[in-house]
Amino acid sequence: MQVHGLKDRTQDLRKSLNDSLEGDIRDFLINEAELHTYDDLTKVNPVTPSTVLKCLQARYSAKVFYTHAGCTLVALNPFQPIPHLYSLDVMREYHSAPQPQEFKPHIFIVAEEAYRNVQGQVEPMNQSLVVSGESGAGKTWTSRCLMKYYATVATSSQKCQDTVEKIERRVLDSNPVMEAFGNACTLRNSNSSRFGKYIQLQLNGSQLLVGASVQTYLLEKTRVAFQAPNERNFHIFYQMMKGATEKQRLEWMLPLEQDFAWLPHAEKTLEEDCLQETVEAMINLGIDEGKRTQIFRILAGLLQLGNVDFSPASEEAQSCDLDGHSKGKTAYLLQVPLDELQSCLTVRTLRAGKQSVLKPCTQSECGVRRDCLAKVIYAQLFDWLVTFINNSMCADNPTWCNFIGLLDVYGFECFLLNNLEQLCINYANEKLQQHFVAHYLKAQQEEYVTEGLQWSFIRYQDNQGCLDLIEGSPSSIFSLLNEECRLNRASDAKQFRVRLQKELSDNASISWDKLSKEPHFTVAHYADKVSYQIEGMMEKNKDPVPPEIISLLQKSQDSLLHSLFADGDRESEGSRGHSKVVTVVSKFKNSLESLMKILHSTTPHYTRCIKPNPDCRPLTFKKEESCRFIVHGLVSESRFGLRSGYRSFTELFQPVYSVSADAITSCQMCFNLMSVVNLSCVVQLEMLEEHRNRVRSQKAFCIQCCWRRYQTRQRNRRTQAWMDALAEAELDDAEDFMENEASSVLPKLLKERGSVQLFSIQEPVMVRSWPIGLAMASAPSITVSLTATGFQRIMSMMACLKIPFRHGEYKVKTNQFDQGVASIRAQPRGSIKMHLQRSPLLYADMHPVHKTDVVTGLNQILLERT
Numbered sequence: 001m002q003v004h005g006l007k008d009r010t011q012d013l014r015k016s017l018n019d020s021l022e023g024d025i026r027d028f029l030i031n032e033a034e035l036h037t038y039d040d041l042t043k044v045n046p047v048t049p050s051t052v053l054k055c056l057q058a059r060y061s062a063k064v065f066y067t068h069a070g071c072t073l074v075a076l077n078p079f080q081p082i083p084h085l086y087s088l089d090v091m092r093e094y095h096s097a098p099q100p101q102e103f104k105p106h107i108f109i110v111a112e113e114a115y116r117n118v119q120g121q122v123e124p125m126n127q128s129l130v131v132s133g134e135s136g137a138g139k140t141w142t143s144r145c146l147m148k149y150y151a152t153v154a155t156s157s158q159k160c161q162d163t164v165e166k167i168e169r170r171v172l173d174s175n176p177v178m179e180a181f182g183n184a185c186t187l188r189n190s191n192s193s194r195f196g197k198y199i200q201l202q203l204n205g206s207q208l209l210v211g212a213s214v215q216t217y218l219l220e221k222t223r224v225a226f227q228a229p230n231e232r233n234f235h236i237f238y239q240m241m242k243g244a245t246e247k248q249r250l251e252w253m254l255p256l257e258q259d260f261a262w263l264p265h266a267e268k269t270l271e272e273d274c275l276q277e278t279v280e281a282m283i284n285l286g287i288d289e290g291k292r293t294q295i296f297r298i299l300a301g302l303l304q305l306g307n308v309d310f311s312p313a314s315e316e317a318q319s320c321d322l323d324g325h326s327k328g329k330t331a332y333l334l335q336v337p338l339d340e341l342q343s344c345l346t347v348r349t350l351r352a353g354k355q356s357v358l359k360p361c362t363q364s365e366c367g368v369r370r371d372c373l374a375k376v377i378y379a380q381l382f383d384w385l386v387t388f389i390n391n392s393m394c395a396d397n398p399t400w401c402n403f404i405g406l407l408d409v410y411g412f413e414c415f416l417l418n419n420l421e422q423l424c425i426n427y428a429n430e431k432l433q434q435h436f437v438a439h440y441l442k443a444q445q446e447e448y449v450t451e452g453l454q455w456s457f458i459r460y461q462d463n464q465g466c467l468d469l470i471e472g473s474p475s476s477i478f479s480l481l482n483e484e485c486r487l488n489r490a491s492d493a494k495q496f497r498v499r500l501q502k503e504l505s506d507n508a509s510i511s512w513d514k515l516s517k518e519p520h521f522t523v524a525h526y527a528d529k530v531s532y533q534i535e536g537m538m539e540k541n542k543d544p545v546p547p548e549i550i551s552l553l554q555k556s557q558d559s560l561l562h563s564l565f566a567d568g569d570r571e572s573e574g575s576r577g578h579s580k581v582v583t584v585v586s587k588f589k590n591s592l593e594s595l596m597k598i599l600h601s602t603t604p605h606y607t608r609c610i611k612p613n614p615d616c617r618p619l620t621f622k623k624e625e626s627c628r629f630i631v632h633g634l635v636s637e638s639r640f641g642l643r644s645g646y647r648s649f650t651e652l653f654q655p656v657y658s659v660s661a662d663a664i665t666s667c668q669m670c671f672n673l674m675s676v677v678n679l680s681c682v683v684q685l686e687m688l689e690e691h692r693n694r695v696r697s698q699k700a701f702c703i704q705c706c707w708r709r710y711q712t713r714q715r716n717r718r719t720q721a722w723m724d725a726l727a728e729a730e731l732d733d734a735e736d737f738m739e740n741e742a743s744s745v746l747p748k749l750l751k752e753r754g755s756v757q758l759f760s761i762q763e764p765v766m767v768r769s770w771p772i773g774l775a776m777a778s779a780p781s782i783t784v785s786l787t788a789t790g791f792q793r794i795m796s797m798m799a800c801l802k803i804p805f806r807h808g809e810y811k812v813k814t815n816q817f818d819q820g821v822a823s824i825r826a827q828p829r830g831s832i833k834m835h836l837q838r839s840p841l842l843y844a845d846m847h848p849v850h851k852t853d854v855v856t857g858l859n860q861i862l863l864e865r866t
């Protein structure tokens with residue numbers, strides 16, 4: 001019992017010591033209880049992915065959704081409306097504050113800062129607010145908030161109220177219309193924007209909102225004809241199905257009971273399925289009833305087109321038949337001749353010089369042509385709407401002089417299967433990343449110049465290699481894709497992979513998984529590696545439109561549909577000369593280059609939206625899954641944003657560099673610190689931190705050694721005291737025994753401290769210079785049973801021998817017949833298992849302890865009775 005008690009106490013003590021040590025260290029590094037109070041991630045010490053995540057999580061739990069990360073604002077999506085967070089009062093508060101940046105982090109700080117920059121007329125006066133993040137992170141929500149902010153604060157309270165309000169209304173009304181036509185329910189977000197957009201809010205000389213324009217990028221038009229499992233088509237189709245009046249249903253030929261192949265999950269009701277809101281916004285934007293009727297009729301025509309199926313012809317030379325009633329309804333709604341619709345979908349015209357030959361398409365080719373017809377109509381209609389909205393919102397050129405641009409682009413994407421769409425999206429993100437890095441380095445260097453600091457150019461992680469790989473010349477992924485397109489031959493994924501390998505393997509950003517059977521290539525993006533499948537990529541890049549489709553649409557009696565294709569600016573397959581091929585990647589690259597030009601000419605402000613859980617659950621933060629890409633980005637962005645005054649700089653670094661603080665200014669101390677690290681005035685934070693980490697690590701190791709030495713000493717002392725007590729008790733017991741009962745019957749024990757005479761009736765034994773415990777332990781069992789037995793006997797003996805007891809270090813053999821101790825041997829210590837435990841100190845590794853008081857001999861014999 002005594003032994004167990006001691007063991008328990010020792011364990012408890014060790015546990016509580018470890019706990020408090022870990023706690024102290026954690027508190028020393030970052031005070032977790034205080035984490036949610038850090039409103040800037042640059043204040044978290046150290047700035048690592050894990051501390052950044054912890055801080056964001058702590059803030060999220062405290063329902064604080066915005067945090068600065070140096071020059072970037074981080075917005076965590078609450079996935080539920082937060083009362084009063086975006087109210088008019090809050091907007092006014094931020095707008096009228098002398099120093100809004102001293103308020104709690106909020107998207108309105110970013111908005112106000114950009115607005116004041118325009119007011120301050122500091123070059124560059126035009127501003128860009130870049131909102132990024134993965135799907136469902138809250139980019140569109142954030143953009144809407146920003147638009148509402150400007151529509152509220154950038155208004156005149158006096159004259160011209162009518163016109164100004166009209167513009168603001170239109171700017172805000174552009175959202176529901178664009179979202180109805182460009183957003184859809186996906187697995188990741190029930191209101192996912194399937195296009196990128198840059199909105200310019202135009203301000204006049206008095207910084208009043210007088211107009212706006214919007215530029216869109218890469219609409220996912222394939223969604224019209226193909227919806228991935230559990231995803232839906234664009235919202236507008238469901239709005240029509242659910243919100244049409246009886247009259248409209250007749251007009252659009254949409255009976256309630258009809259099912260549509262391109263309208264999956266129509267039973268699902270979303271708040272976005274509101275036709276009334278879209279129609280009202282269209283009215284406000286000036287889309288009159290006639291145009292609206294045309295638009296909805298065309299969309300209804302597309303739904304009917306989705307129900308058109310093909311049955312193979314009985315003879316090979318014949319074209320496929322179009323099944324069912326839908327073909328007639330499609331032709332009626334699109335106002336095109338039925339026979340021409342039929343032949344355009346089923347027969348291909350092959351041209352050879354001036355000759356042309358008609359060739360029936362296979363059943364699957366017919367399906368591809370049908371889908372192509374739908375995609376080209378929808379994409380053109382979307383572009384028409386964007387142009388209409390622009391015309392409706394635009395200010396007269398002379399009245400606006402500055403703009404604030406809002407960029408809402410798709411975030412970095414990495415799925416199980418990635419193709420051309422992901423390549424373009426990730427390419428756009430690379431471009432933005434490059435812009436971000438270049439902008440902040442430039443800003444920093446300008447600051448050094450103004451401060452009169454000497455500096456040399458800093459090496460930084462640059463993604464130029466990756467951009468060269470994607471868009472560079474003469475050889476890049478884009479150039480090879482385009483070349484494949486120009487060759488106008490059937491594309492083979494395996495051949496293309498070989499070609500990529502031959503041309504681009506010098507670039508370190510591309511690699512190939514040798515085990516993968518599918519032709520693919522892997523690009524090391526700044527955020528992560530992404531593997532792209534090649535199959536289908538070339539075809540997507542060509543995005544061919546059969547000329548028969550264009551000529552069919554040019555014959556439409558619907559004036560809107562006709563106008564969409566009348567001027568022939570949509571190039572069809574046949575009209576393309578071999579030298580003039582406008583591929584998807586070329587178009588995307590050009591539009592992105594124009595965007596980058598605009599961004600470069602403005603002052604950018606970055607907002608990173610974070611999706612805290614993949615299931616869009618309210619107020620749920622899943623550290624492991626959320627923000628995989630973004631957190632790494634944030635860490636570097638936070639580092640870019642680190643600005644430190646002399647005082648805080650010295651506070652941060654002086655303790656670890658042991659620079660004397662005696663009677664010198666903070667500024668002087670900064671220079672001293674620099675000289676310790678042997679760095680010039682302009683240093684990379686990383687180098688300083690690296691050095692600081694090294695010093696900290698050494699110091700942490702030192703503390704650890706001292707602590708462990710102290711712990712060992714304490715433990716030894718306690719064990720020693722316990723052993724002494726045991727030995728003492730043993731001697732006292734023996735003394736009592738001698739004095740009272742045992743003298744007549746049992747062996748006699750004559751004892752003086754330090755030497756013992758042990759007698760038994762049969763066989764007197766004298767053991768000189770042995771402590772009594774040892775004598776007792778090694779005596780025949782009958783004697784020993786009076787004082788101690790078994791394990792306790794061994795313990796007593798060890799205590800008397802003054803051998804420190806440690807479990808497993810000694811092997812004790814007892815004599816088989818008389819139960820006395822036969823030998824004590826130190827266990828062989830030839831092979832030592834070292835348990836390396838991760839230190840709670842971030843900077844130290846646990847080293848095996850150097851024990852000075854342990855038995856070191858190999859199989860050392862401490863006692864042997866023969």
Ligand SMILES: Nc1ncnc2c1ncn2[C@@H]1O[C@H](COP(=O)(O)OP(=O)(O)OP(=O)(O)O)[C@@H](O)[C@H]1O
Pocket residue numbers: 077078079080081082133134135136137138139140141142188189191192193194410411609
């Ligand atoms: N600040 C916020 N407060 C409350 N809810 C929000 C907020 N931000 C986003 N949400 C919710 O999250 C949903 C997804 O946001 P949003 O559509 O803006 O994401 P996104 O980043 O634009 O996604 P995608 O790239 O797919 O378009 C919104 O529909 C809204 O319900």
